[in-house]
Amino acid sequence: xxxxxxxxxxxxxxxxxxxxxxxxxxxxxxxxxxxxxxxxxxxxxxxxxxxxxxxxxxxxxxxxxxxxxxxxxxxxxxxxxxxxxxxxxxxxxxxxxxxxxxxxxxxxxxxxxxxxxxxxxxxxxxxxxxxxxxxxxxxxxxxxxxxx
Numbered sequence: 434x435x436x437x438x439x440x441x442x443x444x445x446x447x448x449x450x451x452x453x454x455x456x457x458x459x460x461x462x463x464x465x466x467x468x469x470x471x472x473x474x475x476x477x478x479x480x481x482x483x484x485x486x487x488x489x490x491x492x493x494x495x496x497x498x499x500x501x502x503x504x505x506x507x508x509x510x511x512x513x514x515x516x517x518x519x520x521x522x523x524x525x526x527x528x529x530x531x532x533x534x535x536x537x538x539x540x541x542x543x544x545x546x547x548x549x550x551x552x553x554x555x556x557x558x559x560x561x562x563x564x565x566x567x568x569x570x571x572x573x574x575x576x577x578x579x580x581x
Contacts, residue, residue, distance in 0.1 A: 501525040535578035542571035
């Protein structure tokens with residue numbers, strides 16, 4: 434073999450997490466294994482079969498069919514809007530857009546932002562990114578509704 438080509442690339446020594454002496458090193462990308470106080474692995478099935486069946490019996494699938502906007506209380510008010518509520522606003526208009534209910538989507542955004550067509554002090558509790566996204570969807574909805 435040519436000595437100029439021997440760059441040492443194949444001289445890399447790989448180790449396995451099981452080979453480590455203290456057991457604290459993990460293989461890259463593997464999550465740490467949970468252990469209890471005695472050091473034994475924790476049982477991940479902490480729920481009994483009876484508890485699982487009870488939860489399964491009561492579980493109802495949440496079906497989103499274009500009606501998220503009905504669950505949002507408007508007007509938003511002047512206090513800071515928590516992130517989950519702001520996300521719900523976005524999901525509502527996105528859902529209306531997805532179901533091609535463009536006029537309703539534009540109307541919803543207008544109501545959410547205080548009924549103004551300009552950007553002046555509308556929904557002061559919303560962060561700027563959410564406000565911009567709502568304006569973006571409002572514009573897309575108006576554009577699509579006009580082309581129908």
